[in-house]
Amino acid sequence: MSRCSYLAGAATALALVCTSAQAQMKDPLPDSLSLGGVTIYGTVDIGYAYQNHGVPTSSTLPGGLEYQAFTTTRNFAGSVSTAAESGLEQSKIGIRVAQPIADDWTLVARAETGFNPLSGHLTDACASLASNGGVKQGNQTANADSSRCGQAFNSMLFGGVSNKDLGTLTIGRQNSLQLDALAQYDPQTLSYAFSFLGYSGFDGGAGSTQAARWDNSFKYAYTYGPIHFNALYSGGAQDGGLFGHAFGADIGGTYAGLSVDAVYEYANGAVNLRSSFDDSTDPIPEPGLAAYVSDNKSYNLMGKYTFELGGTGTATDKLTVFAGYSHIEKSHFDYTSGQSQGAYNIDIGVNINDEAVYNLEWAGVKYAMATGWSFTAAYYHATQNSWSIGLGPTGTNNIGCSAAGLLCAGDFNEGSFVVDYAFNKHYDLYAGLNWSEVTDGLANGFPGTTKDGTTGSESQTTVMVGGRVRF
Numbered sequence: 376m377s378r379c380s381y382l383a384g385a386a387t388a389l390a391l392v393c394t395s396a397q398a399q400m401k402d403p404l405p406d407s408l409s410l411g412g413v414t415i416y417g418t419v420d421i422g423y424a425y426q427n428h429g430v431p432t433s434s435t436l437p438g439g440l441e442y443q444a445f446t447t448t449r450n451f452a453g454s455v456s457t458a459a460e461s462g463l464e465q466s467k468i469g470i471r472v473a474q475p476i477a478d479d480w481t482l483v484a485r486a487e488t489g490f491n492p493l494s495g496h497l498t499d500a501c502a503s504l505a506s507n508g509g510v511k512q513g514n515q516t517a518n519a520d521s522s523r524c525g526q527a528f529n530s531m532l533f534g535g536v537s538n539k540d541l542g543t544l545t546i547g548r549q550n551s552l553q554l555d556a557l558a559q560y561d562p563q564t565l566s567y568a569f570s571f572l573g574y575s576g577f578d579g580g581a582g583s584t585q586a587a588r589w590d591n592s593f594k595y596a597y598t599y600g601p602i603h604f605n606a607l608y609s610g611g612a613q614d615g616g617l618f619g620h621a622f623g624a625d626i627g628g629t630y631a632g633l634s635v636d637a638v639y640e641y642a643n644g645a646v647n648l649r650s651s652f653d654d655s656t657d658p659i660p661e662p663g664l665a666a667y668v669s670d671n672k673s674y675n676l677m678g679k680y681t682f683e684l685g686g687t688g689t690a691t692d693k694l695t696v697f698a699g700y701s702h703i704e705k706s707h708f709d710y711t712s713g714q715s716q717g718a719y720n721i722d723i724g725v726n727i728n729d730e731a732v733y734n735l736e737w738a739g740v741k742y743a744m745a746t747g748w749s750f751t752a753a754y755y756h757a758t759q760n761s762w763s764i765g766l767g768p769t770g771t772n773n774i775g776c777s778a779a780g781l782l783c784a785g786d787f788n789e790g791s792f793v794v795d796y797a798f799n800k801h802y803d804l805y806a807g808l809n810w811s812e813v814t815d816g817l818a819n820g821f822p823g824t825t826k827d828g829t830t831g832s833e834s835q836t837t838v839m840v841g842g843r844v845r846f
Contacts, residue, residue: 422841562739
């Protein structure tokens with residue numbers, strides 16, 4: 376069966392299940408579409424965006440646009456004014472299962488996939504890169520790397536068993552522990568248009584966005600009072616964007632309005648897709664989906680505190696303060712063949728010679744009113760050290776900072792502000808502003824910046840208005 380027919384069949388099956396559930400509900404839009412222990416849920420997020428620097432929207436890239444300057448495409452060409460999608464939240468449809476079977480035991484499962492509502496395509500970042508291969512820089516459409524690469528269930532697909540005293544064990548395709556934690560501690564809740572942590576899976580994948588979701592993984596989650604512990608392991612796969620074994624651990628707790636988590640992850644053989652464009656001066660030949668492979672490890676500490684304020688009736692206003700820190704280290708991993716997420720063929724042409732080190736910090740505040748209004752402001756910062764790559768699988772022929780790619784020391788800064796009004800649990804409207812800038816090594820390769828990756832900068836401003844329908 377072809378990829379297209381398989382994905383179409385999966386999407387049709389989800390639609391039929393959802394239609395069946397709606398037909399059996401008296402309320403056409405209840406809080407959730409549930410049948411026994413099975414719940415159907417989904418989101419459609421659409422709007423309009425203006426960018427002072429950008430490129431035309433992609434029909435497959437998650438979010439559709441390159442919403443921020445933190446991108447390896449170095450692809451900005453001019454202003455963009457367009458219909459936009461998934462600004463606050465990835466548009467998606469999913470099924471959640473929690474079916475009691477005996478005593479305190481429950482069968483659990485989840486199947487979820489993201490789609491682009493403007494085109495009807497399942498999200499497929501690898502396709503966005505492949506479709507722009509060989510196209511001159513500045514003439515491309517939006518493209519970037521991601522763990523969402525056209526899989527029938529590009530978000531998650533797992534099943535398992537849960538016991539209130541013993542914990543929960545699940546097996547399948549699952550979010551990394553770091554990605555799950557970021558969803559709780561990002562003030563902009565992993566928004567594509569207004570959050571660095573959401574737009575780029577770089578942090579969620581401990582340095583490689585393809586490692587933000589793990590195939591063939593086992594997860595154990597345990598909660599005791601206010602303390603929780605999670606462990607995740609994957610043996611890797613040659614066609615899943617994570618070639619070697621990976622493991623992670625998360626421990627956290629809550630007390631009154633305070634919530635804190637500490638996360639460690641190690642990913643062996645993570646795929647990093649590189650932008651491919653037609654440039655005769657580029658010293659690295661880039662046929663197809665060019666890539667390098669790395670070992671990644673990260674240390675993370677995240678927290679938030681919620682103040683209960685006045686409100687109307689039983690509802691109260693809430694003020695939540697967020698902060699987080701990630702330290703990421705990437706080193707060379709000696710793989711010469713394999714496939715990315717979504718089983719796309721890749722060409723592994725470069726390797727890391729030096730250790731790449733990144734430090735990321737973020738902070739923000741959200742004021743949520745009982746009336747349905749909320750106001751969120753956030754700041755994100757990232758730094759990278761100076762590192763180099765080499766041609767060939769053994770990392771020879773060091774080409775240092777003169778090469779294209781994420782090389783040499785640099786910084787990323789981003790500030791965003793969003794206003795949202797929720798009419799109820801199912802409908803909301805939002806408007807937001809995002810400004811981001813890359814400097815020096817992180818700006819290397821943008822038009823107008825120096826080729827040696829030592830000086831220069833590129834910035835972008837995005838304004839977006841939109842709305843969500845959720846069920």
